[in-house]
Amino acid sequence: MPDMSASASLAMTHLVSFAKEVDEDKVTPGVLGFIVFAAMALAVWALMKSMSRHMNRVDFTQVPDPKADQPEQSPADAEATADADAAEAKPSSSQGAKKQG
Numbered sequence: 001m002p003d004m005s006a007s008a009s010l011a012m013t014h015l016v017s018f019a020k021e022v023d024e025d026k027v028t029p030g031v032l033g034f035i036v037f038a039a040m041a042l043a044v045w046a047l048m049k050s051m052s053r054h055m056n057r058v059d060f061t062q063v064p065d066p067k068a069d070q071p072e073q074s075p076a077d078a079e080a081t082a083d084a085d086a087a088e089a090k091p092s093s094s095q096g097a098k099k100q101g
Contacts, residue, residue, distance in 0.1 A: 029037075
């Protein structure tokens with residue numbers, strides 16, 4: 001066996017004694033815990049990759065709103081416009097009767 005330094009041999013002595021001190025009655029996650037953790041890590045990685053791919057497909061360009069270009073109306077002008085729109089949308093009773101007959 002090759003010569004080991006004093007610190008390396010001291011470290012090995014402590015590790016061997018520590019291994020003997022481990023209680024065999026303690027519950028540890030074991031292989032099943034590692035497999036579950038690895039499966040969850042792979043699932044998170046796959047979801048992040050999929051999300052990244054979907055986010056790259058999204059078009060973030062925004063169409064300008066045509067209403068935003070128009071200047072705001074005063075409350076009096078807004079009421080007049082609303083009244084005019086309502087009058088145009090409401091047909092007179094005589095015109096409605098002619099269309100049905």
